[in-house]
Amino acid sequence: MTPNTARRKETSRRAILTAAFDLSQEVEYAKLSIEGIAARAGVGKQTIYRWWPSKGAVLFDAFLMLSEGAEGEQPALPDTGDLEADLTAVLRATVAELNDPRYEQPMRALATEIAHDPELAAAYAERLDGPLKEAKRQRLRSAQRAGQLAEGLDLDVAVDLIWGPVLNRWLQRGAPLTTEYTDLVVTTALNGLRSRATTETAG
Amino acid sequence: MTPNTARRKETSRRAILTAAFDLSQEVEYAKLSIEGIAARAGVGKQTIYRWWPSKGAVLFDAFLMLSEGAEGEQPALPDTGDLEADLTAVLRATVAELNDPRYEQPMRALATEIAHDPELAAAYAERLDGPLKEAKRQRLRSAQRAGQLAEGLDLDVAVDLIWGPVLNRWLQRGAPLTTEYTDLVVTTALNGLRSRATTETAG
Amino acid sequence: MTPNTARRKETSRRAILTAAFDLSQEVEYAKLSIEGIAARAGVGKQTIYRWWPSKGAVLFDAFLMLSEGAEGEQPALPDTGDLEADLTAVLRATVAELNDPRYEQPMRALATEIAHDPELAAAYAERLDGPLKEAKRQRLRSAQRAGQLAEGLDLDVAVDLIWGPVLNRWLQRGAPLTTEYTDLVVTTALNGLRSRATTETAG
Amino acid sequence: MTPNTARRKETSRRAILTAAFDLSQEVEYAKLSIEGIAARAGVGKQTIYRWWPSKGAVLFDAFLMLSEGAEGEQPALPDTGDLEADLTAVLRATVAELNDPRYEQPMRALATEIAHDPELAAAYAERLDGPLKEAKRQRLRSAQRAGQLAEGLDLDVAVDLIWGPVLNRWLQRGAPLTTEYTDLVVTTALNGLRSRATTETAG
DNA sequence: TTGTAATCGAGACGGTACGTCCTGTCTTTCC
DNA sequence: GGAAAGACAGGACGTACCGTCTCGATTACAA
Structure with missing residues (x-):
């Protein structure tokens, strides 16, 4: 049931988090959609749904990535x-x-x-x-x-x-x-x- | 352009505000919809769109009604x-x-x-x-x-x-x-x- | 539950049937999709789902329109x-x-x-x-x-x-x-x- | 390009054909999927895509297996x-x-x-x-x-x-x-x- | 007997379409 | 002219599959 983390594609993960963060500043909050994040990241929607339970969780990880980097x-x-x-x-x-x-x-x-x-x-x-x-x-x-x-x-x-x-x-x-x-x-x-x-x- | 407040139906207004408040406690926030409020209030959607600019404004008025009443x-x-x-x-x-x-x-x-x-x-x-x-x-x-x-x-x-x-x-x-x-x-x-x-x- | 036929928009109906027929000759059968028909017809998907129970029913009506016209x-x-x-x-x-x-x-x-x-x-x-x-x-x-x-x-x-x-x-x-x-x-x-x-x- | 038939696993082949035939009677045609056949057969999807060009070809071979057996x-x-x-x-x-x-x-x-x-x-x-x-x-x-x-x-x-x-x-x-x-x-x-x-x- | 190369189960991936829900607009009919 | 009703174009939801891909783990042939 829980997906196999070992086979996860790191480039997609980063693309999703970056897209999520970028879009959250570009578009108004109400129009921030998983569909939009997936499209911007060049990723299938399922790849997001597979690894995150909600839009908020993606955003959270996006901040986490930023804070870890900095x-x-x-x-x-x-x-x-x-x-x-x-x-x-x-x-x-x-x-x-x-x-x-x-x-x-x-x-x-x-x-x-x-x-x-x-x-x-x-x-x-x-x-x-x-x-x-x-x-x-x-x-x-x-x-x-x-x-x-x-x-x-x-x-x-x-x-x-x-x-x-x-x-x-x-x-x-x-x-x-x-x-x-x-x-x-x-x-x-x-x-x-x-x-x-x-x-x-x-x- | 601005609708004529004089002709406004007070019963519908109250029904909408009550429905908005009630629904906002019953369903999770993400599922609170104008459609749902209109249905619960027994009101056409247009009646909401005519008098309020956003879902938040309806909610605000709902609180206002409550606070004025109390x-x-x-x-x-x-x-x-x-x-x-x-x-x-x-x-x-x-x-x-x-x-x-x-x-x-x-x-x-x-x-x-x-x-x-x-x-x-x-x-x-x-x-x-x-x-x-x-x-x-x-x-x-x-x-x-x-x-x-x-x-x-x-x-x-x-x-x-x-x-x-x-x-x-x-x-x-x-x-x-x-x-x-x-x-x-x-x-x-x-x-x-x-x-x-x-x-x-x-x- | 059954939609009100009286309010139905005739132009959309014809656009859908025409699009369905045209697409069914242009694309291979397996790629004939409701989504594609709606897009070609310039219509929301819901307008198709509201009036027809299946893709086949749309196609059927498309033939019916043709035969009635001829x-x-x-x-x-x-x-x-x-x-x-x-x-x-x-x-x-x-x-x-x-x-x-x-x-x-x-x-x-x-x-x-x-x-x-x-x-x-x-x-x-x-x-x-x-x-x-x-x-x-x-x-x-x-x-x-x-x-x-x-x-x-x-x-x-x-x-x-x-x-x-x-x-x-x-x-x-x-x-x-x-x-x-x-x-x-x-x-x-x-x-x-x-x-x-x-x-x-x-x- | 053509896979080496000699190394082909016969048990998987039969499992696939059996699953395809069984599923085609159990589920409605539109829901008959390669994914479903692979899952039922306990086989990777690639094993189907490697040996058959289409869902119809699998079904055809399933009938062929039956007719040859009988x-x-x-x-x-x-x-x-x-x-x-x-x-x-x-x-x-x-x-x-x-x-x-x-x-x-x-x-x-x-x-x-x-x-x-x-x-x-x-x-x-x-x-x-x-x-x-x-x-x-x-x-x-x-x-x-x-x-x-x-x-x-x-x-x-x-x-x-x-x-x-x-x-x-x-x-x-x-x-x-x-x-x-x-x-x-x-x-x-x-x-x-x-x-x-x-x-x-x-x- | 041991590489070594292909097949295998598994399943993540970028995508497309599904059928549903909601948005905000429009139109009809009634009051 | 406001209101209930609800159809409409559009867009996002979360799911199911598509066909491709990569990953070890068998597995059989050649060295």
Whole structure:
């Protein structure tokens, strides 16, 4: 039932993933079709259906191929010792990527597929977002060890507190995603919403 | 060119919106079709195409109808004076709604339509999310006036800092959305990530 | 369930039948596809599937359209009083048609569809072959009344005895279908296989 | 180019022919596929494509295998001296076979392949129908020598006059194929259509 | 006795067509 | 003129086969 991976044709696999990624930026999401991907890749439709369970899974693998090609396995955030500066810099890069016409539509496509497909979401969490999230946690852990972050801090929550607002604003298009906004998110997340005076004098 | 709203049949309009909402929870998103909505509503397809520009717009109006029916126009967050308790309670209610099988699929459907359609996003931001966001801002403003929140705080960012992580985790399915998580988000957002000692000595 | 014939688009119907007939002579039978007919006719596939149950049924209607266009309702065989001459002439015309490149492939296509589809065969027997067969019977009946044919003769069998060998040789390609052959079939069928002497002395 | 027959695997060949024949009676003609035959025979598709040029050729060989297995090489018609009785008996057996569910569909399948494939038709005429037709001619020749059939009779035409109507009615499904019909065909073919009185008095 | 070359089962491949579903438009008929 | 109904051209779906191809694994002939 599961096809024999050994006999798989690597050139076709790459052609499909490349076609999927390229088309997802060229045509609007609703018109991204398996038929179109197969045609662009010069491949029979069955070759796609044989190896991937859904359009979203193809897209996911396309991103995976890209990320594997680009990175030297373990990604890491910059660590200059200045956490706020480092986070600000990273988020500015993220904003640039999210607004980059080469990536925006493909990323929206993947994000919405994930929103409707738990299995795909799990794969994403594990294989694409996982390493990235670990890098983020590492940077925060480093700052925590240096006494810059609260001791009892839940690092997962901390990561969400910084990236959650940004990703949510981007995906839901509440407002344009700017570096001013992300800079402010970093500062506010680090300092918290509370009035300093209140807490400090209370202490 | 624009159809005459005066002659519009209200019963058909409501039937369409009800059918759209109901179907969006019954069938998986990919199988939600205008054809299906029309059939369920007992309405000609043209009646939908005449009044709405897209499937997402129908869904949007369906939510609008629901929200108008339920609320007395201006929504407001509870204000007991204890900000953390109030936010925690509100977020717990939000989690319950996001996880409610009656709303989860329809909300995901609307969210993904928004992610691909700027016009729809603008309508959402203005008419559905707008009043809600204003209520959130109001609650924070009240706390700010009471000296509980930092003076220079950007309330839009503050709102995002609390709701962004939650909505992002829900939509991207990074992990199950629990009240433990949202409670922690509230506390962490209010207190900030930084170590108190650090900031104080640094100040 | 059954589509509403009243709203049917006549131009599409004719385009489909014309395309079906034309393609059945241009491409080899195995490559005659509904998809191809729809494309040639400039029609959606569904329009074919809506009105015809099978490829053979389309082909059948194509022949029906042709025959209705050509004939003034009741076909008749020539009746000069000389039965053998009349039959010979008719069969020569039949041979010409069966060997005519415009008709050969379409007719083979229809014949083989009939061979596998009893419903289609019944429709053929009633609507296409029926009137023709009646004309053949009529001519024989006329000869019978004139005392030229045996009194107890079963006219259905008589018709088969003349046309059966011809059609069978054509369809099964046992040997080239020539007028020499059909002339001989007519003579032999009329006279019978038996030696005259034998029967007479036996009588 | 031509594969080496010496190395051919006989068990696969038989499995293929058996599967082809069996499937041609089990599934409707349009669903008879090389893929299905290979699967049923437990054979790679290439093994079929290596040795046969077409589906019809496989079917033809399947019939050939059957006919060689059953018969002692030269078939012969019964010759009791009573031609009419002998022909009637043979045709009754033919009718039984044509109506036998074990043979009907396979025979229709072969017949329609032949109708579209001249090469296959030639092979059929020579190797399958040839010996049978020779036997029919032999029986008629015997009767002719005994003075029962007209001297100048063309035996090929004579054979067609008897079997043509039967095969044509069977293949085109004009009407159910019964022994009453074939009995009548034999009698009528032998006696001819003409009125005896006419010919006799004319003589 | 051991290559070595062809056949074999298996099944992936680029394609074509299937028959179904839906899109967005159009037309008919009723109200 | 809006509405229900639904036919229409078109396009994508996911499946089934086509005929070709490549892969080891037999298998038989020649060295």
